[in-house]
Amino acid sequence: MTPPLSDLSDTTLVVGVARYRHEALAELYRRHAGAVFGLARRLLGDSATAEEVVQEVFLRLWNAPDRFDPARGSLRSYLLAQTHGRAVDMLRADGARRRREDRDARNTVDAGYDLEREVTDLAVAEYVRRALEVLPDGERKAIELAYFGGLTYREVADRLGEPEGTVKSRIRVGLKRLRAELLAAGVAMGEG
Amino acid sequence: MNDRLDDLLGAYALDAVDPAERAEIEAYLAVDPRARAEVDAHREVATMLSFGGGPAPVGLWERISSALDADHAVPPPLRLPPSLRLPPPDPALVPTVVPVPAPVAPVIPLRRRPVGRPLVGLAAAGELAVGVAGGLAGGLALGRDSGRSAVSAADRYAAAAQEPGARRVELRSPAGDAVPAVVLPDGTGYLDSRPLATLPDGETYQLWAVTTSGRVISVGVLGNRPGVQAFTVGERPASLVVTKERTPEGVERSSEPAAYAGEV
Numbered sequence: 493m494t495p496p497l498s499d500l501s502d503t504t505l506v507v508g509v510a511r512y513r514h515e516a517l518a519e520l521y522r523r524h525a526g527a528v529f530g531l532a533r534r535l536l537g538d539s540a541t542a543e544e545v546v547q548e549v550f551l552r553l554w555n556a557p558d559r560f561d562p563a564r565g566s567l568r569s570y571l572l573a574q575t576h577g578r579a580v581d582m583l584r585a586d587g588a589r590r591r592r593e594d595r596d597a598r599n600t601v602d603a604g605y606d607l608e609r610e611v612t613d614l615a616v617a618e619y620v621r622r623a624l625e626v627l628p629d630g631e632r633k634a635i636e637l638a639y640f641g642g643l644t645y646r647e648v649a650d651r652l653g654e655p656e657g658t659v660k661s662r663i664r665v666g667l668k669r670l671r672a673e674l675l676a677a678g679v680a681m682g683e684g
Numbered sequence: 685m686n687d688r689l690d691d692l693l694g695a696y697a698l699d700a701v702d703p704a705e706r707a708e709i710e711a712y713l714a715v716d717p718r719a720r721a722e723v724d725a726h727r728e729v730a731t732m733l734s735f736g737g738g739p740a741p742v743g744l745w746e747r748i749s750s751a752l753d754a755d756h757a758v759p760p761p762l763r764l765p766p767s768l769r770l771p772p773p774d775p776a777l778v779p780t781v782v783p784v785p786a787p788v789a790p791v792i793p794l795r796r797r798p799v800g801r802p803l804v805g806l807a808a809a810g811e812l813a814v815g816v817a818g819g820l821a822g823g824l825a826l827g828r829d830s831g832r833s834a835v836s837a838a839d840r841y842a843a844a845a846q847e848p849g850a851r852r853v854e855l856r857s858p859a860g861d862a863v864p865a866v867v868l869p870d871g872t873g874y875l876d877s878r879p880l881a882t883l884p885d886g887e888t889y890q891l892w893a894v895t896t897s898g899r900v901i902s903v904g905v906l907g908n909r910p911g912v913q914a915f916t917v918g919e920r921p922a923s924l925v926v927t928k929e930r931t932p933e934g935v936e937r938s939s940e941p942a943a944y945a946g947e948v
Binding site: 500501503504508511517518521523525526528529530531538539543544546547550551554562564565566568569572573576577580589608616617619635638639640642643644645646647657660661664665666667668669671674679681 | 693694695697699700701702714720724725726727728729730731732733734739740741744745747749750751752780814842844846847848927
C-alpha cells in the first residue's frame with residue numbers, strides 16, 4: 493500500500509514532481525509555500541508581487557526538478573534561495589524597495605496551511621532569535637541589511653559607514669557563528 | 685583556494701554581491717567543492733532566518749496548478765536530480781556466459797508459490813546453476829548506501845516505490861523474517877538488506893534472480909554488512925533469492941539453501 497503523501501520526504505516528492513505528478517507538487521506547496529511567501533513579502537513589502545515570486549519558484553521546481561540536488565541541502569533551503577534571489581533581483585530592478593517601506597497590512601488567510609510545520613517553525617524561530625542575540629552588533633546588522641534589506645555588501649558598508657572589507661568579513665563570520673550556535677542548540681539543518 | 689573570492693562567499697550566499705562578482709564566484713564554485721559546500725552551509729543558515737513565514741494566500745495554488753502541463757498520455761523521460769539517478773550496471777559485475785560442459789547440470793525449475801511463502805529447499809535438488817542468456821545480464825550498483833549520504837536510503841527506496849509499475853517484494857527466511865525490495869518493470873530495483881544480520885568476515889550475502897523460465901542468475905554480492913543497494917536484471921525476474929556464501933567474492937554456483945526468497 494502506498495504511504496500517504498504527507499508521510500513522504502521532500503526528496504521523494506521531488507522524484508514525484510520529476511514524474512509530472514501534480515499531487516507531489518501540491519504537497520510540497522502545502523509544506524513550503526508559506527515560508528516562500530513570507531520571505532518574498534518581507535523583502536518586497538507587497539503581497540501581489542510576493543505571490544508572483546511564489547508562483548515562479550514553484551513553477552521552476554515543476555519545470556526543472558533536476559536542479560535541486562538533495563546532496564547539497566534541504567529543499568526548503570533551495571526554495572528560499574530561489575525566492576531570495578528572485579526577490580532581490582526585483583528589488584534592484586525597479587526600485588521596489590521604496591514600496592517595501594510602505595508595507596500593506598497583512599491579508600493572509602489560512603489555506604490548508606501545515607500546522608505542524610508552523611509549530612516547528614515557531615520553535616526554530618525562537619532558537620534563531622537567541623542565536624542572533626549572541627552575534628556582535630556589527631555582524632547582525634550586516635546580515636540583516638544584506639538578507640532582509642536586499643542590499644549588496646557595498647550598499648551595507650555605505651549604510652553603516654564601514655569599510656567594504658569589514659562588511660564582507662562580518663557577513664561571512666556572522667553566518668558561521670550563527671550556524672555554530674544553532675547546531676549547538678540542537679537545531680537540525682539540511683533535512684527535508 | 686582563492687582568499688579574495690572566499691571572503692565574498694557569505695555575501696554571495698545572501699545575494700549581496702553585484703552581477704560581475706556573482707558571475708566570478710559562480711565560476712569559482714564550479715571548480716571548488718569546498719567553497720560550494722560553504723555557500724550551501726550559509727544558505728541553510730539563511731533558511732533558518734526565514735522561518736515563521738505563515739500561510740500562503742488563498743487561491744495562489746489554483747493559479748499555479750492551472751499553469752502546469754496537462755497530464756501526459758505517455759510519460760516523458762524521467763527528470764531526476766543527479767544524486768537520485770540509478771547508476772548504470774557496472775560491467776565488471778555482469779556475469780559472463782559460463783560454458784556448460786555436457787552433461788548439463790539441470791536448472792531447477794521453480795514451482796510458483798503464493799507470495800510471501802519462502803522458497804525453501806531451492807538448492808535441495810541440486811546446485812543453483814548460474815548462467816546468462818542474452819539480455820539477462822544482472823548487476824549490482826556499487827556504492828552501498830550506508831545512510832550517511834544526505835539522500836537517505838529511505839528516500840531512494842521510497843522514490844523507487846513511487847514509480848509506476850513498481851512492485852514491492854518481501855524476501856522471507858524460513859523463520860519468517862523479511863527483507864524488502866522494490867522491482868521496476870525494466871528489471872531495475874532496490875534491495876533494502878539492512879535487516880540482514882552481519883556475517884563474519886570472509887562471508888557474504890549474494891543476490892540471485894530467478895527468471896520466468898526458471899534460470900537462476902547471480903545478480904551480485906551484497907557484502908557481509910549490506911545496506912540499500914540498487915540492482916539491475918535484464919528483465920523483471922520472477923523471484924529474488926539471497927544466499928549466505930562462505931567466500932567474500934561470492935560464487936558462480938551455489939550449494940547453499942535460500943536464506944531469503946520472494947516472488948516478484
